[in-house]
Amino acid sequence: MAAGLAGIPGLxxxxxxxLxxxxxEIYRQVLRRFADLYGAGMPELDAFLVxxxxxxxxxxxxxxxxxRRAPGGCAASAARTPR
Structure with a gap:
């Protein structure tokens, strides 16, 4: 596995x-895209709620x-999804 990827909690x-x-390199591009899209969270969620x-x-x-599933966040997704 690529150096550094295995140590990211929840990934x-x-x-x-x-996938x-x-x-x-493709996987790193997917991770970068995810970080670009969601790295700052989703501030519009607050506006929608208000x-x-x-x-x-x-x-x-x-x-x-x-x-969050695209970059391999399936483990994190399963842990955080209410049942």
Missing amino acids: DAEGGLR CSGRV DGRVPPLHAAAHSLRGG
Whole structure:
């Protein structure tokens, strides 16, 4: 496994690499894209909550939930999803 990826808490780097056919550079691009999109969180969620705008809140939450799976966040996703 690529150096540094295994030590990231909550990241299923092995699963993420599998999704990228073992291509480390592609996987790193996926991780960078995820960080670009969600690194600062999703401040619009607060605005949707304050304004009571449920449909865009639901859509944004769905996007985040799906987005965290792409870089191999499946373990983190399973740990944080209420049952």
